[in-house]
Amino acid sequence: MSDRISVTVWNEYRTEQENDFVHTSYSDGIHTLLAEKLRTRDFDVQTAVLDEPEHGLTDELLDRTDVLVWWGHDAHDEVRNEIVTKVRESVLDGMGIIVLHSGQGSKIFESLLGTSGDVCWRHADETERIWVIDQNHPITDGIDEYIELEEAATYGEPFDIPSPDDLVFVSWFEGGDIFRSGCCYYRRNGRIFYFRPGDERYPIYENEQILDVLENSVRWAATGASGTSEFGHRRDPPNQ
Amino acid sequence: MSDRISVTVWNEYRTEQENDFVHTSYSDGIHTLLAEKLRTRDFDVQTAVLDEPEHGLTDELLDRTDVLVWWGHDAHDEVRNEIVTKVRESVLDGMGIIVLHSGQGSKIFESLLGTSGDVCWRHADETERIWVIDQNHPITDGIDEYIELEEAATYGEPFDIPSPDDLVFVSWFEGGDIFRSGCCYYRRNGRIFYFRPGDERYPIYENEQILDVLENSVRWAATGASGTSEFGHRRDPPNQ
Amino acid sequence: MSDRISVTVWNEYRTEQENDFVHTSYSDGIHTLLAEKLRTRDFDVQTAVLDEPEHGLTDELLDRTDVLVWWGHDAHDEVRNEIVTKVRESVLDGMGIIVLHSGQGSKIFESLLGTSGDVCWRHADETERIWVIDQNHPITDGIDEYIELEEAATYGEPFDIPSPDDLVFVSWFEGGDIFRSGCCYYRRNGRIFYFRPGDERYPIYENEQILDVLENSVRWAATGASGTSEFGHRRDPPNQ
Amino acid sequence: MSDRISVTVWNEYRTEQENDFVHTSYSDGIHTLLAEKLRTRDFDVQTAVLDEPEHGLTDELLDRTDVLVWWGHDAHDEVRNEIVTKVRESVLDGMGIIVLHSGQGSKIFESLLGTSGDVCWRHADETERIWVIDQNHPITDGIDEYIELEEAATYGEPFDIPSPDDLVFVSWFEGGDIFRSGCCYYRRNGRIFYFRPGDERYPIYENEQILDVLENSVRWAATGASGTSEFGHRRDPPNQ
Numbered sequence: 001m002s003d004r005i006s007v008t009v010w011n012e013y014r015t016e017q018e019n020d021f022v023h024t025s026y027s028d029g030i031h032t033l034l035a036e037k038l039r040t041r042d043f044d045v046q047t048a049v050l051d052e053p054e055h056g057l058t059d060e061l062l063d064r065t066d067v068l069v070w071w072g073h074d075a076h077d078e079v080r081n082e083i084v085t086k087v088r089e090s091v092l093d094g095m096g097i098i099v100l101h102s103g104q105g106s107k108i109f110e111s112l113l114g115t116s117g118d119v120c121w122r123h124a125d126e127t128e129r130i131w132v133i134d135q136n137h138p139i140t141d142g143i144d145e146y147i148e149l150e151e152a153a154t155y156g157e158p159f160d161i162p163s164p165d166d167l168v169f170v171s172w173f174e175g176g177d178i179f180r181s182g183c184c185y186y187r188r189n190g191r192i193f194y195f196r197p198g199d200e201r202y203p204i205y206e207n208e209q210i211l212d213v214l215e216n217s218v219r220w221a222a223t224g225a226s227g228t229s230e231f232g233h234r235r236d237p238p239n240q
Numbered sequence: 241m242s243d244r245i246s247v248t249v250w251n252e253y254r255t256e257q258e259n260d261f262v263h264t265s266y267s268d269g270i271h272t273l274l275a276e277k278l279r280t281r282d283f284d285v286q287t288a289v290l291d292e293p294e295h296g297l298t299d300e301l302l303d304r305t306d307v308l309v310w311w312g313h314d315a316h317d318e319v320r321n322e323i324v325t326k327v328r329e330s331v332l333d334g335m336g337i338i339v340l341h342s343g344q345g346s347k348i349f350e351s352l353l354g355t356s357g358d359v360c361w362r363h364a365d366e367t368e369r370i371w372v373i374d375q376n377h378p379i380t381d382g383i384d385e386y387i388e389l390e391e392a393a394t395y396g397e398p399f400d401i402p403s404p405d406d407l408v409f410v411s412w413f414e415g416g417d418i419f420r421s422g423c424c425y426y427r428r429n430g431r432i433f434y435f436r437p438g439d440e441r442y443p444i445y446e447n448e449q450i451l452d453v454l455e456n457s458v459r460w461a462a463t464g465a466s467g468t469s470e471f472g473h474r475r476d477p478p479n480q
Numbered sequence: 481m482s483d484r485i486s487v488t489v490w491n492e493y494r495t496e497q498e499n500d501f502v503h504t505s506y507s508d509g510i511h512t513l514l515a516e517k518l519r520t521r522d523f524d525v526q527t528a529v530l531d532e533p534e535h536g537l538t539d540e541l542l543d544r545t546d547v548l549v550w551w552g553h554d555a556h557d558e559v560r561n562e563i564v565t566k567v568r569e570s571v572l573d574g575m576g577i578i579v580l581h582s583g584q585g586s587k588i589f590e591s592l593l594g595t596s597g598d599v600c601w602r603h604a605d606e607t608e609r610i611w612v613i614d615q616n617h618p619i620t621d622g623i624d625e626y627i628e629l630e631e632a633a634t635y636g637e638p639f640d641i642p643s644p645d646d647l648v649f650v651s652w653f654e655g656g657d658i659f660r661s662g663c664c665y666y667r668r669n670g671r672i673f674y675f676r677p678g679d680e681r682y683p684i685y686e687n688e689q690i691l692d693v694l695e696n697s698v699r700w701a702a703t704g705a706s707g708t709s710e711f712g713h714r715r716d717p718p719n720q
Numbered sequence: 721m722s723d724r725i726s727v728t729v730w731n732e733y734r735t736e737q738e739n740d741f742v743h744t745s746y747s748d749g750i751h752t753l754l755a756e757k758l759r760t761r762d763f764d765v766q767t768a769v770l771d772e773p774e775h776g777l778t779d780e781l782l783d784r785t786d787v788l789v790w791w792g793h794d795a796h797d798e799v800r801n802e803i804v805t806k807v808r809e810s811v812l813d814g815m816g817i818i819v820l821h822s823g824q825g826s827k828i829f830e831s832l833l834g835t836s837g838d839v840c841w842r843h844a845d846e847t848e849r850i851w852v853i854d855q856n857h858p859i860t861d862g863i864d865e866y867i868e869l870e871e872a873a874t875y876g877e878p879f880d881i882p883s884p885d886d887l888v889f890v891s892w893f894e895g896g897d898i899f900r901s902g903c904c905y906y907r908r909n910g911r912i913f914y915f916r917p918g919d920e921r922y923p924i925y926e927n928e929q930i931l932d933v934l935e936n937s938v939r940w941a942a943t944g945a946s947g948t949s950e951f952g953h954r955r956d957p958p959n960q
Binding site for chain 1 (some may be wrong): 595609614615616618620621626666668669671672675704709718
């Protein structure tokens with residue numbers, strides 16, 4: 001019986017099989033690398049992918065998942081609405097969720113925030129510098145002033161999100177863009193962290209500082225409320 | 241050609257036709273009274289109801305609506321998803337929306353916030369005192385420290401909403417409950433105000449102070465951003 | 481060598497010596513009872529009072545304090561400005577601070593928030609019900625929907641504070657008032673929690689639920705950032 | 721009798737008299753140029769400088785000022801504490817304040833926020849791009865996606881401020897820095913806007929887009945609450 005946090009890494013797992021430009025780090029799928037890396041951080045990790053039945057997200061798996069890590073890019077529309085609804089309910093009931101990179105366009109992110117998550121973007125192999133904006137946040141514990149990635153896909157504002165409950169990182173890009181790249185939201189019992197770094201072309205999930213942030217964010221997201229709220233009709237005033 | 245703010249009052253319009261307990265103020269429908277009252281505040285006001293085609297919310301009407309006032313209670317589920325999607329897109333594009341009372345359970349509110357909007361409630365004819373929490377907000381301009389309603393339906397916490405971008409009012413109820421009764425949210429270009437007072441049993445929308453708040457909130461919600469954001473691929477860095 | 485959190489309970493310690501109405505629980509000073517209670521929660525606790533040299537807040541004590549608990553009421557003006565400055569610097573450098581009840585009027589609270597902290601108040605032995613507003617916050621972990629105090633001093637809005645970074649509790653009072661009674665703020669590396677319950681007349685700090693909140697808030701406030709930020713002139717761009 | 725907003729531009733007015741590097745636009749003082757420019761935006765504008773009696777900030781002037789624009793740089797320490805206290809009280813009572821550029825280090829800014837306002841900085845004639853983060857805010861009305869300044873003094877994170885109530889702009893700098901360059905705060909009745917662009921070396925206050933932001937921010941800051949809050953003892957419950 002383990003006290004370790006149970007993490008499920010979900011991956012669309014299409015782009016790695018279809019495109020030559022994908023970095024060799026991800027030859028077995030981004031989920032495989034992420035799972036391996038997170039295991040070294042003392043988490044229990046399982047994976048699930050789009051093309052499995054129920055997209056791999058069975059009730060049983062969601063029930064024992066403390067934190068879900070979400071990677072999707074080209075096939076957001078293929079995620080079935082009833083699975084999105086189920087995942088969203090799990091988040092509201094206290095499962096944490098880490099939405100990575102292009103997951104800003106996923107149905108689950110949109111359904112939790114109310115906005116589209118649209119961004120501006122381009123591929124220009126630009127240097128990215130991810131600045132810590134909130135040093136008093138568990139997710140930035142032990143992180144330097146900034147993390148530098150030599151080459152990255154560029155995301156820029158406007159970014160169609162509600163004002164984050166906690167704005168943790170803002171990225172600088174060589175070509176002139178900035179981007180709110182680390183954003184926390186709270187929804188009922190659930191904790192949501194959007195973290196921009198990624199893209200299939202660069203071995204960003206091999207970067208130990210990025211993995212430090214992922215570890216911190218998993219630990220933070222795992223501590224959502226565990227209780228069950230009771231809503232609805234109350235016949236009597238509570239003081240009677 | 242008018243410079244006046246164009247307001248559409250939407251009503252489910254079921255409870256008034258089906259229940260004897262509805263206050264006589266609303267004998268022609270809550271929308272009819274609200275429209276009449278808002279016209280005296282110098283707005284252009286039209287109405288729409290659930291049982292009209294497209295629930296009365298045609299593209300043409302949404303296009304010329306600056307602020308939509310939403311009343312629903314018993315038939316939230318009958319609002320068709322494609323209409324909800326259309327209204328949500330209008331809000332993201334800059335239309336304001338005022339969600340009243342039991343509208344906390346509507347699909348449109350849930351789709352903009354990401355949470356269920358669930359509350360605790362009871363009917364006990366309790367006195368409600370609606371306290372101003374943010375006196376430095378346009379919605380409380382000219383409002384006293386609190387507004388007192390002699391009898392009201394009770395709503396209580398927990399209230400399943402994201403932490404409001406602006407928390408404007410908190411209600412006190414005689415029986416021991418408090419409730420975040422005035423909450424602002426910003427979603428892309430749109431402005432959302434949830435305002436609790438209402439219920440079909442009491443003539444609350446005859447109360448001039450409540451109408452002052454409604455007037456203020458309509459003026460506030462009408463000033464969402466008007467521009468169109470362009471998202472998506474940018475081939476070149478913006479500085480080239 | 482202890483890993484336990486080091487808590488300093490600071491007390492003005494005047495009202496207990498000067499007034500007959502003070503509850504017998506506090507006959508040795510509120511700080512004495514609070515220290516005793518917090519020790520049962522596995523903290524290292526020391527105390528300091530106004531009439532000691534430097535108000536007991538020596539550099540040495542502040543250096544080894546993780547979280548300072550502040551109680552003051554009648555003699556806020558007697559706290560010397562240089563001590564306030566020193567405490568404030570300690571908070572900005574990462575010491576947590578819990579400001580209790582009438583401490584809303586203290587110089588240290590005002591200097592960290594920028595507003596007066598003024599409240600409305602009266603003594604009427606009213607029942608207080610402290611509602612959890614944010615169940616997804618470490619400070620409410622394990623706390624029921626509300627905590628009820630049979631008799632309490634009344635505080636009411638307006639409460640002259642900035643909108644809290646996290647609004648955790650709102651109190652209901654029998655006589656018609658509500659009050660934002662649990663408020664978190666972040667200032668550089670420091671974490672600040674204001675918690676309303678108290679008053680010398682009632683044995684509120686004997687209440688185990690109130691002590692649960694205090695324990696949670698001490699643990700939360702102890703986790704402010706530990707690093708030192710470097711501000712000022714940088715000759716070179718960081719990427720050169 | 722004018723309905724126009726009354727603006728007071730306050731300037732330290734030292735650097736322009738002491739340094740050769742100051743841009744010729746400011747040869748009569750930054751306050752003189754700013755006053756001239758703001759007058760073209762239909763405001764009533766007066767000026768005050770450090771070396772006048774009471775630093776020019778008489779009770780009479782503060783009483784009729786709707787919005788105070790604050791410029792200081794090298795002589796923050798020479799602003800007397802009693803004047804800072806008086807200005808702060810005016811802000812809490814509803815006077816708006818726009819703190820420009822190096823005013824982040826002023827006593828008035830620190831006293832309203834509770835943090836030092838410290839930044840990282842250098843002079844390297846870098847291009848600055850000021851990105852709109854909140855397009856749904858009155859201060860960005862009519863402003864493009866970003867404002868570009870060909871050469872500017874560089875400010876970088878960390879920036880020692882509380883998380884802004886509204887984060888409106890974030891700047892990108894050529895050399896690798898980002899900075900939260902447009903930040904709103906609310907303190908009781910007062911509205912505070914910090915706006916980074918400035919520096920004596922560059923004719924930034926000749927830039928019409930920067931002046932558009934200043935105009936918007938003055939109009940926004942002028943609409944703080946006008947009422948007087950009453951705090952303190954209330955003998956009777958408000959409902960008796």
